[in-house]
Amino acid sequence: MARPRTFDQPSVLAAAMDQFWRRGYEATSVRDLASAMSITGASLYNAFGDKRSLFRHCLDAYLDTYARRRIAELDASDDPIRGIRAFFDNLVEASLKDRRGCLLVNSAMEVAPWDDELAELIEASLREIEDGFHRGLERLSPEPRSHHRRDARATARQMLSAVIALRVLARAGGDGDRLRSIARSAVALAEDYQGP
Amino acid sequence: MARPRTFDQPSVLAAAMDQFWRRGYEATSVRDLASAMSITGASLYNAFGDKRSLFRHCLDAYLDTYARRRIAELDASDDPIRGIRAFFDNLVEASLKDRRGCLLVNSAMEVAPWDDELAELIEASLREIEDGFHRGLERLSPEPRSHHRRDARATARQMLSAVIALRVLARAGGDGDRLRSIARSAVALAEDYQGP
DNA sequence: CATGTTTTATAGCGATCGATCTAAAATGAA
């Protein structure tokens, strides 16, 4: 019917994601993107639309590849405490090895304030993370203990706070001590929630 | 001796700070800045140097005007718990009223990865906040209780995490419920540190 | 008032921005 593409869509999308992830939206030019993707500007516009549309594709791919996969692993874990510990251990390890931070959090800062549609997607994704923690905590205490001060929603939000702070500090070059300390405290929140 | 300036340096600097604060470094053009400051581009370069230098002036002014002032209020508070509660109450109120977030946290995300000198300033400022919380916590327990699990440094870092997350979520448009919940948990950390 | 110095306003520098046009190259269907 027509000439087929010579590039692999997922792999060039991964290259674009890496650029946005490292440099942010504004600081990444279409020429940077095309160069990193090893395609021409015309091919870029033909396959992905304009710059914002390409960014949207990248953010969607990021959420599927990274964020939702980690939440799914948390849900799949037999022991929620172990799952939460693995979540934060992996997060610290990844954050120290790779200083780009988290594309979702980066976008929450740079893109969300002036793009309502992406802001909704970002808010929903942050909510997915919070809810993932919440589900894990609920599995720890099937019976509500109303007399106690423990609050699954508030604890889940504290854990979301830890994730965000870890990602911000990692991108800003924070040292491993601080990152590990924050992660340890987040895990301790879940352990304390489970009970003494 | 020579022609004096027709503009007030602190007030035009505040106007520039507002631009960087709302839109970020890359998305703010020198023309945007000059327009917001109500001066010409030539005057801007003559008084503040290039764009990066102006940004540095803005960040310095921000730290003096906002960040350090809040830490000083914390130190000046007779009751550290009250001081910490006031700190977070003010932070939530300001974050809901003004969705720009925090110029320090914004810069930690956008600028620190590419500017080693500013990264050091940002890291030191985050450390000042953490240390401010740490001093408050230490005042709560002059005697070290080594047998207990309480850790002033780890708790201060949790509170710094809450500040960062509050600012990120506020900029991303998070709802007041979540922000207040995170602030309440941060204050509860200090109360729990003080003891039952 | 005349002089020296700095700030102002304007115009414009080369470079790069996001985006698009043209035309050649490459394919499947007829």
Added chain:
DNA sequence: TTCATTTTAGATCGATCGCTATAAAACATG
């Protein structure tokens, strides 16, 4: 093979980027 369709490559669009050269305007000093 011929044709219709799509993707390539390269050039280039007008707009804007950070920044600066130029010269008139505005002051303090002698």
